[in-house]
Structures are given as C-alpha cells and as structure tokens.
Amino acid sequence: MLRLHTPYGEACSIEGPSWPAGEAWRPGPSESLLRQLQLVYGIGPHTEERLRREGFSDLVALSRHPRFGAEARKVLQALEQGDLAALRQAGARDYELLSYFDSADLAVIDIETAGFRGWPVFLIGLGWQEDGSWRVRQYFARGFEEEKALLYLALDFLQRFSGLVSYNGRAFDEPFVAERLTYHRLERPHFLIHVDLYHEIRRLFREELPDFRLSTVAGHLLSCRRTADIPGERVPELYLRYMAEGEEESIMPVLRHNEADMVDLCRLFDLLTTGAGRSVA
DNA sequence: CTCTCGCATTTCTGTGTCCG
C-alpha cells in the first residue's frame, strides 16, 4: 500500500494484478451498426424484417430506398463522422458506440462506499489496458478525512481516458462519485461514453442466468469461482470496523472483494467485445 | 383529393433489478 500526497492530504494506492488483454480493435463505425435498419426513424422490428426480405440488408442498401433512403443517408453520415449524439438520438446504445474508441481510452471503474446514500466513498478500483495488458489499481482512503484526496487521485488518473466501463455504474458509481465531488467542491469529469455492462449482459443473457448480480454473472460466463468472498452488503460494516479499530485485517476482505470485482469486470468486457477472457487469469 | 380503416410505430405508465 503506497501513501500518496495531494493538495488535499494523503490517500493510498494499491497496484493490482496484470494479465494479457483480448485483441484490440480498429476504431470506426461497426458492422453491426450498419446492419441496424431500426436506427432509421419510422422503422420498427416488423418493417426491418420486411425490408430485409426485400433485399435491404444494411443501411447502405437502404439509402436507395424510395421512402427511407433520405433518413438512412442521414444515419450513414452520422456513422461515418462518428457523431455520437446523433447516433444515440437514433437509438444506438453506448455499448454499440464502443467501436469508435480505442480500448486504451477506456477505464473500468468499481467503487466501494460506506453506505448507499450520503456516505463517503473510500475505495475506487480502476482497470485499463496498456501495451496489450490489463492493469488494475485501487485508490483507498483510510478514513473519511482522506476521501477528498482519494477523489483527487482517481480524477487525476482518469484524465487520460475518454470513456468509462462499469457494472450498474450509470445508476450507482457515476452519480455517487458525482455527488461526492460536488460535496468536496471538485470539478466533475466529462466522459464521451459510459458502457454499463449490467444492462448489456441482461439483454444478451436474459434466458440463461438466474440473476444478474456481478458475482453470478462472472461465475457463469467466466467459469471462475471466488473463494471466501464477502457479499457487497457487508462492505460498510467492515470499513466502519476498520476505522474504529485500525486493524488492517478487517479491511483486507474488502480490498480483495473490490479487486476480484475489477478483474471480473475487465474480463467480462473482454468477453463481450473480443470473445476473449474465457481462460482463467 | 378526401375520408376511413387497419396496422406499425411511438409515447406513456408501471414494475423489477442491480449497485454498498
């Protein structure tokens, strides 16, 4: 555990594991987006199927259609220019816009907090790709008084990334951190894309999984079993005990839990984007 | 051209589920 100095006091960083990443992709419009006729206003599932039967297999073909051609050309232009706002407007999800980003521009994030609302954040796990490898790092606050320094360190590190990857982070991690930044009068960072794997995995594996908690999903899709992991709801209790008693042993299960979540998240990301990550890290 | 009917799409409303 490394003690780091900031303008707002001290916090800690912990270097995590590193392992080979899945194959990188070439940024640009993706094939699957080009085949999505429903990006054109006025086309739903039924019309898309009918158009396909008539031979309009992608947006390029549809651009010659008498009725939908003009609108299809607009979508094509947005695809070529990488106009993320227009593509979102047309119905593209952030996951589908990933192809416009280099994998090195994305940071995976998972936070641990002392409670659900109004409580401080005390641990921020970050994962990223560097030279073809995944790397994981944690920023840790040993007490509530170190939260601002922790946020400063995480923010400083995140500056080099333009996108976020999380699990339920749109609803939890991002608004939670935003609220803590406002509390500490720190500026909120802006990301061009936020891929929330929770919703994507729910859509893709709706029929196959009993529930969609991260541990369940990782157990099924990554064939990994966590030994002696703590459930998330015990995190606040263990952190409060750690602060009261100062015993490093009480917080170790939480640090390991967050690290395991981070590794699982990075590997799930690899699995969805490149099909890699099935092997045990 | 105008009106109407039937179907497809969009919008609205409600419910369930994850995160510590």
Add this chain to the structure above:
DNA sequence: CGGACACAGAAATGCGAGAG
C-alpha cells in the same frame, strides 16, 4: 434506502391502401 435502464402492455399517433 435512489436512480437508470430494460421490458411489457396500453394508449396515442402516423402512414398508406382503397373507395367514393
């Protein structure tokens, strides 16, 4: 406990074909 999103079903809107 709050908030974002997916999904499902209902209500509203839009479009095109056919008849007068």
